[in-house]
Amino acid sequence: MAKVIVETSARHVHLTRRDVDILFGAGHQLTKKKDLSQPGQFACEEKVKVIGERGALTASILGPERSADQVELSLTDARTIGVKAPIRESGDIAGSGACKIEGPCGTIELTEGVIAAKRHIHLTPETAAEYGLADKQIVKVKVNGLRPLIFDDVVVRVSPKFAPAMHIDTDESNAAFGATEGEIIAD
Numbered sequence: 001m002a003k004v005i006v007e008t009s010a011r012h013v014h015l016t017r018r019d020v021d022i023l024f025g026a027g028h029q030l031t032k033k034k035d036l037s038q039p040g041q042f043a044c045e046e047k048v049k050v051i052g053e054r055g056a057l058t059a060s061i062l063g064p065e066r067s068a069d070q071v072e073l074s075l076t077d078a079r080t081i082g083v084k085a086p087i088r089e090s091g092d093i094a095g096s097g098a099c100k101i102e103g104p105c106g107t108i109e110l111t112e113g114v115i116a117a118k119r120h121i122h123l124t125p126e127t128a129a130e131y132g133l134a135d136k137q138i139v140k141v142k143v144n145g146l147r148p149l150i151f152d153d154v155v156v157r158v159s160p161k162f163a164p165a166m167h168i169d170t171d172e173s174n175a176a177f178g179a180t181e182g183e184i185i186a187d
Helices: 017-026 076-083 125-132 171-176
Strands: 003-008 013-015 031-037 042-051 056-063 071-073 096-100 107-117 120-123 138-143 148-160 165-168 181-186
Touching: 003 071, 003 171, 013 042, 017 096, 017 107, 056 076, 071 096, 076 107, 076 171, 120 125, 125 148
Parallel strands: 003 165, 013 056, 071 107, 120 148
Antiparallel strands: 003 181, 013 071, 031 042, 042 056, 042 096, 096 107, 120 165, 138 148, 138 181
């Protein structure tokens, strides 16, 4: 039985070095609040305001800095503030939603970069081989608990830089009543 930890990935923002400078001041270094489950990834003390056509939400920043800005929202978040957020894998931002991001020292306007992250599983090559899974394979994940359900259309992502974990957004986590463990069902 292929089991995986299920983690909730709440709304967050990834920023470039240039935009950290605009939002927080030239030379500002992001302050690590806590390490995340994926090696080298961390939540920052700094937060920003994500602004859409109908409103704004406060979002955490995840480090380290990236080569492109990306805003990850749940579909509920996107509707609430009036932004387009297509369901995409992280990094697939071409033609995605637009928004403004406001920090204490400035504001940036993204013409693309807003997505609802596609539910996915991070696996090391060793764990993927043990489970008989491959990079980009689509699987289902069954979660138990007070509101058991089966998540369909879950993409497997394999890299030696990963630690095994499934990531779902807050809408999906609420639907599963905060499930923390799942069973991978390969078709």
